[in-house]
Amino acid sequence: MHVSLTPELEKAVKAKVASGLYNNASEVVREALRESLRREQENEWLKREAALGFPQLEAGTVTRVKTKQQFKALVRGGV
Numbered sequence: 001m002h003v004s005l006t007p008e009l010e011k012a013v014k015a016k017v018a019s020g021l022y023n024n025a026s027e028v029v030r031e032a033l034r035e036s037l038r039r040e041q042e043n044e045w046l047k048r049e050a051a052l053g054f055p056q057l058e059a060g061t062v063t064r065v066k067t068k069q070q071f072k073a074l075v076r077g078g079v
Contacts, residue, residue: 003029013025013028013029016028046068046071049071049075
């Protein structure tokens, strides 16, 4: 597989490899893709939880939270 990057992204990948944290460009791209997939999964989870909570909001049974972490803790049974 070949991937084309903009000059700006190519420069960023080369900088990451030059930093010594990665052995090659493939490692940089793999980690970036893994992180993107992790964020997508978390966003989907948040969407599902919000859909469950919306009827509760309409019914007036709410608990106020100020951070994403508080929200996650609430959904998981904490707070």
